[in-house]
Amino acid sequence: MAGFTPISPEQGAGIIREGGLVAFPTETVYGLGADAFNPRAVARTFQVKERPLFDPLIVHVAEMGDLDALAHGLSHLASRLIEAFWPGPLTLVLPKRDTVPHIVTAGLETVAVRMPAHQVALQLIRLSQRPITGPSANLFGRISPTTARHVHDQLGDRIEGILDGGPCRVGIESTIISLADPAQPEILRAGGVSVEEIRDVIGPVRIPHGRGGPVQAPGMLLNHYSPGTPLRILEGHQKAPSGGCRAGLLAFKSPGNSQGYEAVEVLSREGDLQEAAANLFAALHRLDGAGLDLILAEPVPRRGLGLAIMDRLERASAK
Ligand code: AMP
Numbered sequence: 001m002a003g004f005t006p007i008s009p010e011q012g013a014g015i016i017r018e019g020g021l022v023a024f025p026t027e028t029v030y031g032l033g034a035d036a037f038n039p040r041a042v043a044r045t046f047q048v049k050e051r052p053l054f055d056p057l058i059v060h061v062a063e064m065g066d067l068d069a070l071a072h073g074l075s076h077l078a079s080r081l082i083e084a085f086w087p088g089p090l091t092l093v094l095p096k097r098d099t100v101p102h103i104v105t106a107g108l109e110t111v112a113v114r115m116p117a118h119q120v121a122l123q124l125i126r127l128s129q130r131p132i133t134g135p136s137a138n139l140f141g142r143i144s145p146t147t148a149r150h151v152h153d154q155l156g157d158r159i160e161g162i163l164d165g166g167p168c169r170v171g172i173e174s175t176i177i178s179l180a181d182p183a184q185p186e187i188l189r190a191g192g193v194s195v196e197e198i199r200d201v202i203g204p205v206r207i208p209h210g211r212g213g214p215v216q217a218p219g220m221l222l223n224h225y226s227p228g229t230p231l232r233i234l235e236g237h238q239k240a241p242s243g244g245c246r247a248g249l250l251a252f253k254s255p256g257n258s259q260g261y262e263a264v265e266v267l268s269r270e271g272d273l274q275e276a277a278a279n280l281f282a283a284l285h286r287l288d289g290a291g292l293d294l295i296l297a298e299p300v301p302r303r304g305l306g307l308a309i310m311d312r313l314e315r316a317s318a319k
């Protein structure tokens, strides 16, 4: 890659231990890593991303011992979710230990934790010998990075290094479930583990936000994941806009008719929701770089990972 040399996990761990910032691959999206127990390093994450301080971070762990240093009183429910989905794209919100810096949790009494299913991420955490905060390695509110190149383009000159682990396999952020009240688990964000899969393991779970509505969790802003180009979700059989408007199409499956579009991205020819999620952000990055006036996105079915895809498209289309 021109002008960009990835660093090794050993180098990355050295930087983290010294209080620097390193971007690292996970199965969901690339994260911007800092030592979770170093408030100055964590504070710089917010600066670099231009992220508001009220938006708490997810802490990444490699071992159950790391979790123990962050949260206390694991409920039976938490243990079952960990057993079923870790390492993987599920974040648990749990009662925090006093030693977790306030800047990590935006002053909340809970902490969000997950164990990523990516060898490079796990290696970085183990070599650093501490949990690592890891918001997506992009500017706040913009399209999440699913390749090292995406990170380099947005943050390359603001951070100490980037680990390259190839394109992200899941491609969409983790599902967040709050167990702050173990009697009432709540899904705070749709993501890489589907609601159906979670219900199979723990039974009924609340989804407090209505269809398309904003989630009542800190930092869950309606306007997020936004390309610079305006994005609208297509309704029914809408035609490409005419009259000098350069429009791009973000199609779910092979489009029946792509006439009139300057650029077309297909998320999954066969209509596979996992494949579509994995391709979503890279397709948005390409459309955003194509000099268009407008991006029109086809809706996808709201089941499985489709719920998370629609959540991201709705936020990307919000003004
Ligand atoms: P990300 O932007 O992918 O780094 O995910 C961070 C999101 O996790 C935040 O925007 C919050 O919505 C959520 N989150 C993190 N910590 C907590 C917490 N303690 N309680 C509730 N939600 C949290």
Ligand code: MG
Residues within 6 Å of the ligand: 135, 136, 144
């Ligand atoms: Mg993000």
